[in-house]
Amino acid sequence: MKKSLYTLVLALLVLALLPLPVLNSSARAQEKVTLRVTNWAGVQEAAEFQEIVDAVNAASETFEIVYEPKPSDYYTQLQTALAGETAPDLFWLDQDHMAWAYEGVLLDISPYLANDTRDVANPDDYFPGVWQTVALAGGVYGLPWIAQPVVLYYNKDIFDEMGVEYPNADWTWDQFKEAAIKLTNENHYGFTMNGWPPIHMFIWSFGGEVISEDLKSSPIDTPEAMAGAQFYASMIWNEECCPSEQTIAEQGFAEMFKAGKVAMFMGGAADDLDRVEGLNVGISPVPKGVNGENVTFAWTAATVINAKTQYPEQAYEALIALTEGIHNWKIVSPRVSQANVEHLVASEPRKAANAEAIIAAVPYMRAFRIIPRFGEWSTIFWEDFQAPLFHGEDTVENLAADARILLEDVLPK
């Protein structure tokens, strides 16, 4: 009895080892290397991404991509995998995490880009406000796959009811605020904010900066920056135009717009706010700022290559192929040559009705400037500037002066 058990276990072990030589020889015959790729996609998104991976695999003779979606605790898992040197060859990073480039874990692809004539590898074909999230620390650390501008969604029925003209790209911020107040009555609010949309875009629009171009200062105490912040503070949770913090906590944020209780909402261009059953929604670029441009925030993310990949050349080829595929899937593509209504509608037919307004928003979008300790910087910016400002704990001058000191402590010296 005992003996036969031992024999069985040994036999199983031998069996488990058997496929190895077979696999190795078949891999050699095809000369395809295996590349692992991961992202945060949930079920539906992962299935769509798998289709792109399948198409890329079918077309490649040098690599085979294995896709491993990680929908929860993405960044903690990824950091641990990188530390343990078991991270995939390619992965997604949103702009907040592009700061990892400074820590040496991402592959600098600029030498490959220099010898590549394909459009998708041409830095000039990417919107500069988005390209800067990958072109940092003296190299290029990935390719952006999306540049989703914040646009103004508006509920046409509420506008009609209140006799207010629909928003357009020529609106100034004052006109916008005036309309938000006019659109507010006991049934609905004109606008809503709760820290989103990012205050950065208001500061930019009023001519200020939160991080200077050389990344060495955070001039949030300039008159322009303070004007933008003050404008934001004058509207947020102010019941003249917008729901209170309590109301948002109870009824939800975007949910209130979907429920027809808010007339205007700033959301990403790809959001589903314009296809809510029973809601008649239009899209406009956000109001224009002091220099006449409709400056807006771009939510962007990139596919990057693990600096420790065994196969950098094949990984680069995979990056190019995947990025090309994603640019025909996600909206809005970050490439200038694809910033047109036809391309957008081909990628996302459900946006056909509002495609023009989205394309109009694209030229003026900007992403964050990426600094090494970006997460910490953002926490301070919220805790020591925005939160106390929105709650009226101190004047914008005092808060900006203090916060600037704290923010600049974190900036690279």
Place this chain on the structure above:
Amino acid sequence: MTGDPGAFATYYPTLLRYIAVAVGLAALMFGVYRLLRRLGVKREPATGFVLVLPWIVGFLAFVLFPIGLSFYLSFTEYNVLWDKPRSLEDPLFNYKRALSVKIVELPEGQRPLQALGVLESPSPETVRFRELDRFRWGNKTYLIGATDPFFLKAVWLTLRYALFSIPLGLVGALGVALLLNQKVRWVGFWRTLYYLPAVLPAAAVALLWFWLFAPTSGLINSLLKPVYQLLDMQPLGWFTDKDLVLPSFVIMGLWGVFGANTVILLAGLKNIPAELYEAAAIDGAGNWMKFRHITIPMLSPALFYNLVTGTIAALQIFTQQAFIPTNRDDGWFVNWFVYNEAFNFGRMGYASALGWMLTLLIVLLTLLIFRSSSAWVFYEGMRRDRGKG
């Protein structure tokens, strides 16, 4: 498996490593057994030792080694994304950063940040004193500044949590154990029911409580609705109200009362000899006298055990917070704070130092409880021996 050869090729090495570990462990066990036998160890103890060997190897690799490494890391600057930690000019920098406190006068017309200044220590980054609190003395304003006020607040919150949740938990567990010790119908069913919390995953329980406490849609507030209306007050915000964060966590923590704690106390109750009660009854003792002078002393070792493990667990609270977002300024416990420093701010060295300080705090409190035990914990065997002498 999808039948995709690429996927199989990826996971195959993992399977191989898994098998290699098993084979390696088996070889090690065999080798150690041979060695022990050659050294003259008897068959049975040698077998016993060899059988726990895999556990010992796991303990060394996955517990002791990380503990030692984190101690080393606490004297370095380290981001998990780096290949190796960087040495610090001042090895104690991480500890100073966490604990430095100073009191300065706030001169008229100055902002607190200016008055407080920076930490004077060779450091890889600027560390500034932040206002923790202020007070007036004479006609001057003084500032209490700390280099990491958030950490100190987290320690304070964690201590208060322990202070409230442990006694409440002990009393609650004792009450339930006493109830379950009664001769009631279906006692087996009740005992199983009250043990259920120990079986449920902490994450699921945390989410459940988060929903129960939700200000508008939560069950607790809808049950309390009549009370709110009666008192003409706003519904409580629970986790969203900074003054109620601690009570909410304490209430939620009471859930752990049932489960293992109750079972241990119940076992303790069962162990109390019935003769003691009978003798007391003959001497005319009432229920309270019996409870006070027999049940409590006889149960004190079990209570002591629950107090020690409860204290350790309360100070290490983490899972609940991972599922319940609260404000860093007034709602973070130490472990959550440590996690954030390590994984969101990339400061594993600093986080290691914080972890060690929490460990030290736990050890100190545990020692204190142990020292106090001679005053109130009664071991039957011990007293009897003393009586004999």
